[in-house]
Amino acid sequence: MDYKQKKKKVRRKAHTVGILLFAAVILFFAVLGWILPLRPSVSQREKRELTKFPKFSISALMDGSYFSQISTWYSDTFPFRDAWVLADSGLESLRGIRTVQIIQGDTAKDEIPDAPMSGNSGGAQTETAPAEEESAEPVSLEAETENSGEVTEVSRTTAAAADSGSSTAVTTSASVSPAEPGTTAASSDASSDLPMVQGQVQNNLIISGDTAYGIYYFNLNAANTYIETVNRMAEELKGQTNVYCMLVPISSTLYVSRDTLDAAESSDEAKAMSYYYDSMNTDVKKVPILDTLMDHRDEYIYFRTDHHWNGRGAYYAACELLKAMGQTPHDLSEYQEMDFGGFLGSYYQSSLNVGLRANPDVINAFVPITCNTMTFTETDGTTLDWPIINDVSGYSEGQKYSTFAAGDNPYSVIHNPNVTNGRSAVVIKESYGNAVIPFLTDYYQDLYWFDYRYYNGSITQFIEENGIDDLIFINATEPISSIEQVQRMSGLLP
Numbered sequence: 001m002d003y004k005q006k007k008k009k010v011r012r013k014a015h016t017v018g019i020l021l022f023a024a025v026i027l028f029f030a031v032l033g034w035i036l037p038l039r040p041s042v043s044q045r046e047k048r049e050l051t052k053f054p055k056f057s058i059s060a061l062m063d064g065s066y067f068s069q070i071s072t073w074y075s076d077t078f079p080f081r082d083a084w085v086l087a088d089s090g091l092e093s094l095r096g097i098r099t100v101q102i103i104q105g106d107t108a109k110d111e112i113p114d115a116p117m118s119g120n121s122g123g124a125q126t127e128t129a130p131a132e133e134e135s136a137e138p139v140s141l142e143a144e145t146e147n148s149g150e151v152t153e154v155s156r157t158t159a160a161a162a163d164s165g166s167s168t169a170v171t172t173s174a175s176v177s178p179a180e181p182g183t184t185a186a187s188s189d190a191s192s193d194l195p196m197v198q199g200q201v202q203n204n205l206i207i208s209g210d211t212a213y214g215i216y217y218f219n220l221n222a223a224n225t226y227i228e229t230v231n232r233m234a235e236e237l238k239g240q241t242n243v244y245c246m247l248v249p250i251s252s253t254l255y256v257s258r259d260t261l262d263a264a265e266s267s268d269e270a271k272a273m274s275y276y277y278d279s280m281n282t283d284v285k286k287v288p289i290l291d292t293l294m295d296h297r298d299e300y301i302y303f304r305t306d307h308h309w310n311g312r313g314a315y316y317a318a319c320e321l322l323k324a325m326g327q328t329p330h331d332l333s334e335y336q337e338m339d340f341g342g343f344l345g346s347y348y349q350s351s352l353n354v355g356l357r358a359n360p361d362v363i364n365a366f367v368p369i370t371c372n373t374m375t376f377t378e379t380d381g382t383t384l385d386w387p388i389i390n391d392v393s394g395y396s397e398g399q400k401y402s403t404f405a406a407g408d409n410p411y412s413v414i415h416n417p418n419v420t421n422g423r424s425a426v427v428i429k430e431s432y433g434n435a436v437i438p439f440l441t442d443y444y445q446d447l448y449w450f451d452y453r454y455y456n457g458s459i460t461q462f463i464e465e466n467g468i469d470d471l472i473f474i475n476a477t478e479p480i481s482s483i484e485q486v487q488r489m490s491g492l493l494p
Helices: 003-033 058-063 065-076 081-093 148-163 220-236 258-263 269-279 290-295 311-324 346-351 431-435 437-443 459-465 483-491
Strands: 100-103 205-208 211-214 242-248 284-286 336-343 361-367 373-377 383-387 411-415 424-429 446-451 470-476
Touching (some): 205 346, 211 346, 220 269, 220 284, 220 483, 290 311, 311 431, 311 437, 411 437, 424 459, 431 470
Parallel strands (some): 424 446
Antiparallel strands (some): 100 205, 336 361, 373 383
């Protein structure tokens, strides 16, 4: 056998071995994919329930959607899914240096009206748009690389996957209407039929180095529904309960240049907040905080890997609220500070960006001066006593924000034995409000808060039957841009 024949034989053998190895790998993953016990039901990184196997129906079979649903289930629940996604993110990072990365989903935005909502005029409460000559360096798109368009497309895929149900908490459909000792519980009514609204993980991001920023999209229908809800409560409770409203901005409004936000098709959040406040009637006590946060933006007031503010940012906001109430805020140095490192929040969990992972956040939490004990009710009705600021040093990297007020629960309360002023308040909030609760603890004998995404019952009835002094709306502009979330809130305030 001459040399050419031997070489041809070796090549044929190598080709055969290659085919067999490739077939073996395909077979391995095919078998792995159908081992049901290995299939996850929850993504810990995305904090959501994964797609369930579809129920069979003749109509779905006939129109082809049944097999499409099986395909979605198969890919969404593949064994070791989170590990594969993380590995893919790591490989993607090797494709080149990207100073600024924009991740966009398909979120639509509305134009922000120049005038307040018709029929409402609460006086000018204009929020000032951040000036780019301030000391903090704004993020810009100047160093965008030639691969940036490709990155955006890859990121859109990630965002689309997260859109299938990502949230900050895995929730159930349990109805919660807790009975408070010595008070009247909010009764079950039509609001108990409202669906749980999955939470706040944002899929629209600007990532610069080790920091991510959200992209804000204004929704006019949601804004008007929110405004109408707050105005209605102020009118109904006039003379009985003070109504306060504090809107929380996302970090990009403080730190990202307008040019970059325009490139990301972001709405002007400062203008949107002015529209909200200016459309509220004079019975609503507005608490604008954007300018205050701008004054402190050189400090660590927002997380880099998560959409929330840190404890220090919540403190500055709480000071404005307390001053609007005629109270004197404590100096920050009066609180015991607890710090928890290794936090990788929602921005990291939804993007799996290696730059964010390389530099985790540190949570700054401040223990209330007079009391550090609260009680919360879970979605299944279980009631637990808990620290207002909890030691989360042993918690997983994505769960440490729950140090504030036990995280997101339908209903929580503090009966402060060291405050005897007889004053009470109800806070209506999503997770941004959790970090504010510790700073309100020292000023109320009874402090209640409801997460409108998970609570069922009439909050209005609770306020009236328990003689609540102050009703406080603490809401971030991003979650209340969802008409579903705002409609759910409005349904709890009939």
